Amino acid sequence: MSIKNVINHKGDFLSLLQHANYPLQIDLPSGTPDHGDVEIAHSTTVVVVRYRDGVMIAGDRRATAGTSVIYDRAEKVLQIDKHSVLAISGSPAIAYEIARILEHSFQYFRRSQLQELSLEGKLRMLSRLIRDNLAMALQGIGGVIPIFALYDRDTPEEENGGKIYFYDALGAHFENVNFATTGSGSIWIRGVLRYLSRFGDTPLEAMDERQATITILRLLDTASEYDAATSGYNARAQIFPTIKTITRSGVETLSDEDLTDCYAAAQPESEAV
Template sequence: METNNKLKILKSGTTTVGIKVKDGVVLAADRRASAGMYVAHKYVRKVLYIAPNIGITTAGSVADLQFIYDLLKNIYHYNLITGMRPITIKSLATYLANMLSFSKYLPYIVQILLGGVDEQPRLYNLDYVGDITEEDYTATGSGSVEAIGIIEDEYRPDMTLDEAADLARRAIFSSIKRDPYTGTGVIVSKITKSGHEEKEYYPQRKI
């Protein structure tokens, strides 16, 4: 029963998207926070930055996500201030996967996309038991079925970063139309080796 309740928490509440192309990585997420059928907050930030060139999307328990986000930032900046070379995105993803796997019997209730650009664009999908996959594109959360259908139909490896950002925006808008836990608007972030640029979008109401 306890495991089933935890899975229900993971399935509810958001839609996040990650797309990797040759010029960088796009991370996107809706802005609605839900508690069951209740809209707990309309303007939650679900795209966060560990460094200017590394970001994550968040889904799951807010407290667990805050702890993991702070931990990843501390690890990244510790390497910088101690004179080591910046930790790679792959190393951050591996560290997080090991931590989640170690605690899987008392899990952090999270679903995380970790992406950015160091030597090359990277995009990783991690779940609460430590499963890790490197992806060209993916979607998580309660609206992922609607979002992934749009992405599957239109993704190309040779897309520009702007084309990928537009695809991510439209994928989450499709979830907003059909998934009650996804809503308000979309944050879309384009991440390159030199940093990130993000925009917010809100659906136009049809009369």
């Protein structure tokens, strides 16, 4: 890059990458058959709930290709900046790339424009990345349906600034008020989330961190029971689901010690460990 081709600056990282000839889309040759027997890594159950202090985001750790489990330590809950997290389901290769572009875009906007990208700006950026990936999604090999969770610091102190956005394959975003879930295991727990949110003893939004963690571990356990592409807790290898929280003070990852403790509390009394 030289001074002569410094681009016009709107803080747009995607134009910068295009300018540097970075291929943002993979162009498949025309006539490429549907993926058929190509086994692409897929995954997942991710679940996001709004709890008392903000938002809690969780994902299991299994990645599968066809009927094979190819990896049991996959990270599907990715921190994007100090107050936002992307939870991914679908093709991990594309999802990681989207997460990385998103992270760099937010940083580039801040560094070049000397202010943080607005909440709306962040949502649109993700929309654009998902829409640009449509061709791959239609081929059946690179679809990504993420949930984007963030904490809006402009919310008054006494209110919960946690926000959850759900995207479709075309990049439209919808705000989910109390919870969202996606991935192959999500169908098994969506109804449970609705039930808990509406009829539970403690509504999701009133739960403290520990209660929310226990609830989420139980939900993932339920999903893994019925969905082969979702892993539960692997006691032998000590592999826990990833759980992150976003509060006014930023993103935190729950430690294995916290999870061990909550996992014990999440079991039915008859199976207490």
